[in-house]
Amino acid sequence: MHLRHLLFIALFTLLGACASKGIDENLSETALYEQAQTDLEKNSYSAAISKLKALESRYPFGRYAEQAQLELIYAYYQNKEPEAVRATADRFIRLHPQHANVDYAYYMKGMASFDQDRGLLARFLPLDMSKRDPGAARDSYNEFAQLTNRYPNSRYAADAKQRMIYLRNLLAAYEVNVAHFYLKRQSYVAALNRGRYIVENFQETPAVGDGLAIMTEAYQHLALHDLAATSLETLQLNYPEHPSLASGTFKAREKDTENRTWLSKATLGLITPNEDLRPQQTQASKDVIRQYEDAAEELPESVRTVINNEQPKRSWLNRLTFGVFGQ
Numbered sequence: 001m002h003l004r005h006l007l008f009i010a011l012f013t014l015l016g017a018c019a020s021k022g023i024d025e026n027l028s029e030t031a032l033y034e035q036a037q038t039d040l041e042k043n044s045y046s047a048a049i050s051k052l053k054a055l056e057s058r059y060p061f062g063r064y065a066e067q068a069q070l071e072l073i074y075a076y077y078q079n080k081e082p083e084a085v086r087a088t089a090d091r092f093i094r095l096h097p098q099h100a101n102v103d104y105a106y107y108m109k110g111m112a113s114f115d116q117d118r119g120l121l122a123r124f125l126p127l128d129m130s131k132r133d134p135g136a137a138r139d140s141y142n143e144f145a146q147l148t149n150r151y152p153n154s155r156y157a158a159d160a161k162q163r164m165i166y167l168r169n170l171l172a173a174y175e176v177n178v179a180h181f182y183l184k185r186q187s188y189v190a191a192l193n194r195g196r197y198i199v200e201n202f203q204e205t206p207a208v209g210d211g212l213a214i215m216t217e218a219y220q221h222l223a224l225h226d227l228a229a230t231s232l233e234t235l236q237l238n239y240p241e242h243p244s245l246a247s248g249t250f251k252a253r254e255k256d257t258e259n260r261t262w263l264s265k266a267t268l269g270l271i272t273p274n275e276d277l278r279p280q281q282t283q284a285s286k287d288v289i290r291q292y293e294d295a296a297e298e299l300p301e302s303v304r305t306v307i308n309n310e311q312p313k314r315s316w317l318n319r320l321t322f323g324v325f326g327q
Contacts, residue, residue: 045079085112106147107156113140172207192218209239
């Protein structure tokens, strides 16, 4: 066992011992477990976490030890502590690789990363997730992929696969936004490479049409007319409803350098008079948002019961005060 693993276990035990302070030391293993269950049922996740950690530190080889570790993962998830979810899940996987419910630990790792983007602002504001840092989305995709590869018959595999489709579309939409940024800054080779990367690596996603449109536009700006014509023909054949073709002919997203004002040229494109600076959604990002909104309805009932993500409706006062008042 690596030294860092030993240090982590020692730290985890120490934290568990600290958390157990204030909890009746005379409680039996069964009583402590039952109290933790009561806290979970009441959505008192912090209290449940303290009791589950106390249970593990006091009865590390007891009858409820392994179950307590699994439920600790769940409690951390509901308490919105993604790093703790992943650390606890990794620990369970390492200590109990053959456990009957180890697939749950893999699934919750993916869920922790999946929800990590949904921070405080995202819960209250209509943010476009395809324009945010994709690090957590990549982690979630890889973690769900581990689950589906190792445990293809898991009860969580079907839901994980659906989330992987959404995440793949999200990652593709992110690449589209980056390519548009390069087009805006007249970095046409970089935009072309991003467009080609989308077409080659994100087949069967809505972003492929955007990738072909980016390639077409980049080739036009680079005066590579034969290649532009080939990309445009492919776009028209496979995505005739793409927004860039709405007028009947291909409409470039960005103006040529020669058509830009002297102020735009002097500031290297940082200042463009009458430019619409509002965020513009791509076909891919619109599809991503739609999929996210439909995700809750598509969850299998068995998974929804286990994860129990549904929260009670919140009043306007509760939202305005970030949960302090008006529950």
